[in-house]
Amino acid sequence: MTSFKHAAMLSGVALSAFAMPAMAQNAAAPQAADTPSLGEIVVTAQRRSESVTKVPISITVADSKQLERQQVNTITDLSRIAPSLEIQAAPGQNTGGGGSIRGIGTQTFSAGAVASVGVVVDQVSQGNANISNLFDVARVEVLKGPQGTLFGLTTSAGVINITTNKPEFDKVSVRVRTELSNAGTAGSKSGNQVMQGVVNLPLASNAAIRIAGFGNLRQGPDYNLTSGKYTGNDTWGTRGHLLWQPTERLTINLIGDYTQTRTTNGGDFFTFVKANGAAAFPLAAGVPDNVSANLASCGITAAEGNRNFCTSANYVDHTYSGGASLQVDYQADPFTITSISAYRKSLESGSGAATSVFRADPLLLQVANGDVHRPIDLFTQELRISSPSGQTVEYTGGLFYSNQIQSRMPEPLTVSIHPAPGVFIPVVSAGTGAFRVSDTSMAIYGQSTIHASEKLRLIAGGRYTWDGLKLDTFAGSILGSTNSHTGLDVNKFSWKLGGQYDVARKTMVYGTVSRGFKGGQIATPAYPRTPYVVLPEIPTSYELGLKSTLLGSWVLDTSLFYSTIKNFQAQQCITDVNGVISCDQKNIDGVKSRGAEINLFGKVTKNLSLNTGFIWAKTTYPTGFKGTDGTMIGGTQLAYAPEYKFTLSGEYSQKLTERFNGFFAMDTVWKSRVRYEANSIAETTFRPHWTVGGRVGVRTADERFTVAVFARNLFNVHEPALMQSSFPYSDGANVGAIYGPQSFRSVGLSLDGKF
Template identity: 30%
Template sequence: MSFSAMKVGLLSSVFTGTAMFAAPAAHGQDGPAEAEQQEQGSTIYVTARKREEDLIDVPLPVTVATQEQLNRDQVYSLNDLQRITPALEISQTSGGESNGGGRLRGVGTGVFNPSVASSVALVIDQVPVGNMSFPQLFDMAQVEVLRGPQGTLFGQGASAGVLNVTTRAPVLGEFGMNASVDWADKGTVGSEVGEWVINAGVNVPLGQIGALRVATQFKEETGLQHSVTTGQDNVIQDWGLRGRLLLEPSDALTINLNAEYAQNTSDGQTFFAVAIAPNATTPFGPPGATIGGISTGAYTDPAGCAMPVIDERAEFYCENDPSYLRTEVQAYSAVFDLDLSDDLSVTSVTSYRARRFDQEHRDFSRILPAPAAQQNLTREDANGLSQELRLSYVGDTFDFVAGGFYQDFEFDRIPLGGVFGSNLPGERVGFSVCNPGGTFCPVGNQFTDELTENRTLALFADATVQVSEVVSIFGGLRLDDYKNTTTVQTFPAIPGNAGGPNGTAGTFVTEDSNISGRIGVSFQPNPDTNIFASYSRGYKPPAVGTNPAGQLFQLEPEKANAFELGARFNIGDVQLSGNVFYNELLDFQSQTSVFVGTALVSQPLNIDQIESYGFEVGAVGEILPGWVVNAGYQFNNITFPSGYVGDDGGNLGGTQFLNAPRHKFTLSSEFSTPVTESIEFFVNANLVYKSDVLLAARADDRFRYPAHELINGGLGIRDADGGWNLSVFVRNLTEEREPTAYLASTFAGRPDGGIRAWPVAGLTARVVGIRAGFEF
């Protein structure tokens, strides 16, 4: 039995076994989430300022997705999060970018190398993930999306905002279990992808002072893409296991210990499949322009790749050898909360996280037969240690949070076996362009070792002062001290590159310190109204880039000036919000693609200035009995600066920025009504509308995906007390073909070999299936 089959069997056993325990008790007691909701009513609590507060009292632009919404909207990955709020876009590709891939209000990480800090911080249970994100999310209690610079409390990786994720915590004195299964079959009732998602969790009380929660998720996706060379569908698997231990040895001390393991394997998924055919019909266009029918035929001709069709579904591709990638994450954290008095407390957050990414073989080929670009036997190791210590005070007219933060991060690219410089199949290490199964390599095998180490020290303080019964002033400062050391070495040496005979491009050290912060005012004439305004200074530290000649250079620090005017109102059980924003980005860290010979190479750069302005409106709550809604709309004008030249040499000045729709609307809604005394019917919908989106820095309109809607939904029946549920679901009902990214393809070293796309299930392809679950 394979390891994957063992995992499915284990999780299925957990589901079946827990169902046997659950059956007699499902109506006897409320689950932890339901009990908490009953206790708190319709109030939404957040930790956007590192202390628990009613959302109405928080003078920041925050969108909240509750556990109930995350479940009904089938949010299982970072990519799925972009469906919960109009401000967020995710541009992940292979297994999760090291920098996260998140963009808020059009601002995100524009350079994907390990020395670059993220623009949108991912924080899980108070722990900053940094440059070690992972695509899978499971057993979540709540997600808060904080927009605008949040560096005062969350650090240098939060220059555009924060995704603040809270997982389900252990509950003292209660035994509880939950499990669910989502299933879809490719080709059945219109589903274009096969899918298994199995979730399970158990809460075990440990005497009077402790509780343990163990949760797991297994997700398998098949058939998003199909290799015409091997005849096989690709398979993507995610598996995660988390244990949370809660100890309360006294009324004053709370201890939370977390341990997590997760892995992702991608078997057969290609690196950007051809989705848009070359745009010329003549065999050869003008010099340096299009090749047209020649390159189209190379994909569809039976003697070549023999793809049955080229379309935006990006399903079919050809390859010399199937790609196989594996990502593994381990994470550990310890959070100690000690109450020194009724008003004063101290919190310590210690964490260690390690991420390993193996590229056993990645095939970049598009056309057969031909020498194939490929990456072989390469391993990337990253690990980070962080420590935060903070003091919190909550008084009648004065609140503050102050503390210190330390983080150490290391990234190293190393061989995964193999022989340096060998062109023999099975021995190649690193990048090469070689004849299939042979030793002829037009571009010989080369491995680039990159070692990046950085250290961050920070002091921070954030305070709120009540200056009258209705007016408060809030603000804070953060002092960051940063140092990064990057060494790049190539084996064997590249002729003409910088460095000595061993291929060392050099070691580059960059250091910087910065003071950032925010200041604002909040006006609360009554408990159901909050009107606020603020100014924030965002900061992202310098990084190290490599130019095409192999020389290292400094990417300048990125800074932001952000202004916010917003308001929140409680009207019955509904909270309405709105805000206007303006953000000026200085020395935005980005990258461009340049041709070096016939190879397309990415080079980091700073863009002098980018401006973003717009407004947002939102509504969340129960509109009518049984009808809940979380809806939002954003208008965001963020454009390339005047005269900016795209990767294709075209003028992008004044056009809407990358991965930043000017208009976006999201809706998550559910209506339920009783069928019998113990059973209710429900129907839910998750809708997303986007105006056109630029998916590559190119002036060619083919790289701009048009305005569209994404329609997801489900309907079913469930126990009125939440004990069990059964439903059918559909994601991407109308078969929209939006990918997560576009990439220009080349043919014979010329620019038009069509356009490649990275598809995502539920975004590019439709998924239809059934769900079943229980909780007690």
């Protein structure tokens, strides 16, 4: 009944909201159309196609050519395209993609959480049933700052807005591309074989279908000394897109995708990067645990970049994800009506690397988790209307509904001591029981741009959201009778106000203030602790920016920003007395993010494309904040947030003959020091560093065929995805790290053919 009343209320308000801008439009004199010109970079950051230089939002844009030359094949790779964007790829922690923008993001192992940085693919919010691989992508837009007015609940820090390539009515086309590397060949530290294929088939003069598929097979970087095998991560996926325009006014897009991943031999998980000498573990009754010696007995040397582990356990984990969306656009003059219905599902099942947390059989202490079964179901429905461009009052408004259900079967945890071969002493048996988290959200939203004069535009938008969150725990080992219930109902209004002014024909300045909203979460700690509520996150953000077109088509995007976050949702992990990594989700009031960013992207000359950016983002804990080690860290940089970051990528091409062109591409990132824990332990920070890659190759003059040699992380800089002190105990004396493929050098060959 509550949901019905909210829906009825939102529908009534929506009708009123839609009527008002329609009347304003009828009363106003039409202005010149604001249609992007040929050669301009077009984005959909405001749910309509516009030139990037006309949008009053700080945006970093990467088109398909940039994504391919930087070999952006996964969501994690996107951190190389924008200085403001960081994506942590630690297994189980990347809620909604694991992204952070300007230092603000959601890093958590809690099932009852949503992301601060939303991932949107073809106008569909991915929630926590997120895609992991990128293929046949037309454009990626990184929108910075709260975007809740138009994009909704999970966008309090920003949005990664992904647009895939649409079917084409007028031609049959085929494309095949691959990137091949092998562990140990040409200095490559791991192996990776990426294969992508696309077929476009016209079905009629007004209908076409596009089918894209990929395989991403990876060996390493972690290596099991016991089995003599690299870890394996094999992913296969496909997407089908049907585009049909039955009339001039009606457009139908039907999209479906499916991906499956098989992880073997441990995947990307903890390895030891620092180990102490002999120490008496409290639960071992005085038996010394010489961590470094025990690791050395199976060939492990704990040091930066160590990717070796040693265990006889066999891990196999499967992840399945997919979904479908139906978008219908109807031009009902004077506005366009859009309906988007979408369903997504993901499932992780099996015995992942966390089955053995340390992955070192000789250690005295062993911590193991049981098998996992983690399904996620997400349904979303959006209905919106948009005015045409070029009116005195331009508007977009709509209704949005989403329901996300995450379930987990019981996940046992055991701690044991192995004082001698074959001797097994159980210490702790705990874990989580079966539970289900349901997150239902309904919203009405609208945003208008008022052309007050030829050069001045005013912006006003708002979104009213009802978010209902509940967690049910279940007795026994199945999702049967409810054992306990925890809930949270929130009604919030988020908004945006601002203005923009054209100071010259190709230069615009803007200023905005916005209030965002990210729903609460229900944390699910291990037994015997009970679930608890973490309050919604409320950011208030101020931004001043300038955009200009230089040298014909090179875009300058620069901004100053200041944000305060009420009830920032953080996670703090410690290793308890049993050697178990225990993570708490909590609110931190008074987190701030402020700084400046500059981005330049586009074509400098006919032969030179260049994309570069720099950010200073001072993102800090509040005054008086105490870290997990008991030290005061108020005013210092947030975990996972580099204060400075620089990105540079580009390609220069040169005619070699009438039929062939040569090219050289570069891809580099510099970051300041990064901390991985909310404490003062220096051993879990990583130093300032450069990561450099590039490609050199030849392509035909018509760009149909390309062959190139590439290198990623050329100088083999071992930046971790995550670090953990007290691994298994003794603070910074023992440290574990998770490394991914981005942490090691990769050298290989890329081929591309269009037919």
